Amino acid sequence: MAIALASNAAQGQTQAPPSTLVFDPTGVQRFAIPDCIPKRPDDASREACRAFTQVLRNDLKFEGLFQFVPESLFAAIPALNPDSPNFEDWKSVGAKILVITRAEVVGAEMHVDARVSFVDTGQTMLTKRFSGKADNPRMFAHQLSDEVMTLTAYKGVARTRIAFTSDRTSSKGRIAKELFIVDYDGYNPRQVTVNNSINILPAWRPDGQALAYVSYRTDRSPLIFLAEIFLGRSAGNITGERTSGEKASQAFAPAWSPDGRRVAFASNRAGNMEIFSANADGSDVRRLTNSAASDTAPCWSPTGAEIAFTSNRTGVPQLWVMDNEGLNVRRLTTLGNYNDGCAWNPSKQYSEVAYTSRIEGGFEIAVVDLASRNVRQITEGRGSCEYPTWAPNGRHLAFSCNRSGTWQLSVADREARQMTTLSAGPGNNVQPDWGP
Amino acid sequence: MKRAFLLLLLVAVAACGPKRPPVVTTGPGAGTSTAPGTYSPAPEPVSEGPDIQPVDSDMASSSDLSDPSGEGGPLEDVRFDYDSAQLTDAARGLLERHAQWMKSRRSLRIAVEGHCDERGTVEYNLALGDQRARATRDYLVSLGVEGAMLTTVSFGKERPLDTGSTEAAWARNRRAHFAVSR
Numbered sequence: 339m340a341i342a343l344a345s346n347a348a349q350g351q352t353q354a355p356p357s358t359l360v361f362d363p364t365g366v367q368r369f370a371i372p373d374c375i376p377k378r379p380d381d382a383s384r385e386a387c388r389a390f391t392q393v394l395r396n397d398l399k400f401e402g403l404f405q406f407v408p409e410s411l412f413a414a415i416p417a418l419n420p421d422s423p424n425f426e427d428w429k430s431v432g433a434k435i436l437v438i439t440r441a442e443v444v445g446a447e448m449h450v451d452a453r454v455s456f457v458d459t460g461q462t463m464l465t466k467r468f469s470g471k472a473d474n475p476r477m478f479a480h481q482l483s484d485e486v487m488t489l490t491a492y493k494g495v496a497r498t499r500i501a502f503t504s505d506r507t508s509s510k511g512r513i514a515k516e517l518f519i520v521d522y523d524g525y526n527p528r529q530v531t532v533n534n535s536i537n538i539l540p541a542w543r544p545d546g547q548a549l550a551y552v553s554y555r556t557d558r559s560p561l562i563f564l565a566e567i568f569l570g571r572s573a574g575n576i577t578g579e580r581t582s583g584e585k586a587s588q589a590f591a592p593a594w595s596p597d598g599r600r601v602a603f604a605s606n607r608a609g610n611m612e613i614f615s616a617n618a619d620g621s622d623v624r625r626l627t628n629s630a631a632s633d634t635a636p637c638w639s640p641t642g643a644e645i646a647f648t649s650n651r652t653g654v655p656q657l658w659v660m661d662n663e664g665l666n667v668r669r670l671t672t673l674g675n676y677n678d679g680c681a682w683n684p685s686k687q688y689s690e691v692a693y694t695s696r697i698e699g700g701f702e703i704a705v706v707d708l709a710s711r712n713v714r715q716i717t718e719g720r721g722s723c724e725y726p727t728w729a730p731n732g733r734h735l736a737f738s739c740n741r742s743g744t745w746q747l748s749v750a751d752r753e754a755r756q757m758t759t760l761s762a763g764p765g766n767n768v769q770p771d772w773g774p
Numbered sequence: 775m776k777r778a779f780l781l782l783l784l785v786a787v788a789a790c791g792p793k794r795p796p797v798v799t800t801g802p803g804a805g806t807s808t809a810p811g812t813y814s815p816a817p818e819p820v821s822e823g824p825d826i827q828p829v830d831s832d833m834a835s836s837s838d839l840s841d842p843s844g845e846g847g848p849l850e851d852v853r854f855d856y857d858s859a860q861l862t863d864a865a866r867g868l869l870e871r872h873a874q875w876m877k878s879r880r881s882l883r884i885a886v887e888g889h890c891d892e893r894g895t896v897e898y899n900l901a902l903g904d905q906r907a908r909a910t911r912d913y914l915v916s917l918g919v920e921g922a923m924l925t926t927v928s929f930g931k932e933r934p935l936d937t938g939s940t941e942a943a944w945a946r947n948r949r950a951h952f953a954v955s956r
Contacts, residue, residue: 449817470820478820513933519826528826536932539896555830558885558953559927560900570827584921588928590900604901606926610908611901632901648897655898678895694895701895724895769896 370407370433370457371395372418374450377442382472386448387441389475394439396523397483397496402733402751407433428457435463439482441475448472452482463489476525492731498522499773500727500736501530501540501549502747506765517551519567522729522772524747524760530565531572537563541592542773543618549771550576550592550601557581560588562603564618577603578620591635595642595662596684602626602636602645613647615662626664637680637691638662646670646680646691657693657706671695671706673713679725685732688752692716692726692735703737705752716754723748727772736760738768849875849884849952852910853945857894859905861913869910872952873917880920885953886911888928889935891944896930903928910950 374387415427454464480496487494517530535555587607611632627633631651657670671677676696701722717723723739745766750757888903907926936943
């Protein structure tokens with residue numbers, strides 16, 4: 339696997355188009371990440387270092403762009419001198435890039451020094467010093483991982499978060515569903531809604547400051563709400579459904595346009611389920627579909643020019659595509675008789691749509707390539723997986739599976755080589771939406 | 775640092791063909807010094823950002839607490855076949871009795887809830903529940919029940935009566951439920 343590390347377009351004002359720097363044409367871009375070295379001998383610094391190292395290794399491995407010298411080989415060479423590393427030692431275990439980190443905890447503060455070097459030349463690629471509160475050493479590792487990723491063509495995901503729905507607050511005989519947010523690796527669960535009703539289908543606003551979601555908390559009727567998660571504030575019925583009388587309607591499945599200006603959603607205000615779009619404040623509502631069937635579950639293309647959705651207008655649910663004004667409707671999926679819940683890869687580099695497909699009685703995650711219409715299956719096995727969502731850089735997918743008997747969040751790379759289940763907390767954890 | 779790194783990149787790009795090993799040249803400036811300790815970047819703050827605040831902790835819904843969409847209430851649930859919003863003969867018979875009951879109680883408000891079993895996607899089941907609720911409501915209206923008494927709501931597969939994964943549990947969950955209020 340040849341790894342191309344390219345300059346990050348955001349780094350300079352006068353920069354030419356991003357160019358690709360091929361570090362090693364023979365194909366192995368092998369990192370060595372020795373243990374972080376405590377700058378003080380106290381337990382707090384040692385423990386911070388230990389946690390930091392583990393998370394940094396996980397973060398960089400997760401990105402799937404690099405290879406790594408097995409940590410077991412580090413014992414075969416002399417101990418690392420962080421101020422003057424012997425690069426020949428590291429070369430001897432096959433390292434191409436050496437990540438040296440030192441950390442200390444001083445009171446409530448933690449400081450990390452990091453140096454990333456080419457082993458062959460001893461050249462320094464990156465030098466960083468981080469300071470912050472000591473209570474979450476994971477965040478320091480996430481930040482360094484994202485810094486390393488700025489040397490590649492992809493934006494790192496280490497500081498991204500996933501919103502989801504969990505029934506963990508249910509009591510006997512009463513199902514409650516609340517929204518939660520976890521770090522991309524399943525750590526740091528935080529509860530967003532606290533209303534004992536049903537709160538589902540979270541959708542990150544592209545700025546990462548708010549979630550649109552569906553809540554039944556008003557008159558037991560599903561409406562789209564907006565939670566500004568850092569302000570603790572929410573607004574209800576943002577699509578302006580009529581909430582009483584014979585013409586009362588409901589709204590489902592909010593999806594933000596990539597620029598964050600508009601929300602596509604499904605509503606039954608016209609008698610059956612159709613797709614609409616509106617400004618985030620509910621103004622300028624436009625009806626996009628018009629069929630006797632149920633049209634629902636919209637998702638936007640990365641340019642915002644097109645919207646995919648589910649319709650059972652042929653008798654069974656299939657994915658369709660239209661432009662963002664509802665014109666030029668054409669069918670997207672043809673394989674199988676039950677395809678639903680689209681997620682368009684947000685990276686313009688990958689032209690593909692993930693969705694949930696019924697395969698041999700169960701449900702699996704599949705991806706259709708828009709150019710070739712070839713379908714590849716991401717998941718396979720006992721039980722079901724559903725509700726795919728893409729990482730912001732388009733290189734990973736999250737979804738929910740019930741293989742273990744309960745529904746849990748899982749993450750796979752887009753080629754489905756590796757899959758991990760997140761420990762996002764108790765209960766059934768479903769409907770992930772991967773945020774910025 | 776960034777400028778120096780950029781320079782390094784540009785120099786390296788200029789020097790590298792795709793098949794040759796990289797030639798890395800140190801650009802002017804100290805950012806790429808190999809001498810340890812001679813370059814110490816300004817510390818960058820690490821922060822998780824603002825805390826995530828829960829919303830609406832004061833908005834627990836009292837109507838939900840009193841009726842968890844159970845089988846209780848004066849009107850028996852209407853059952854559906856798998857993946858179908860068609861009213862069966864049994865369902866029509868039941869709804870005819872419900873219609874008589876409703877016509878003599880015009881001051882009531884009745885929410886017709888469409889529910890589904892756990893199979894299938896979240897979104898499709900929300901649409902299916904909506905179809906079930908509307909098919910039920912439309913039949914009641916065709917029997918002379920005042921439309922103003924009836925609202926519809928889909929719960930999809932979000933609030934099953936029976937959380938089991940058996941045929942029997944699925945059959946109980948494929949239903950229209952009637953939440954009656956004054």
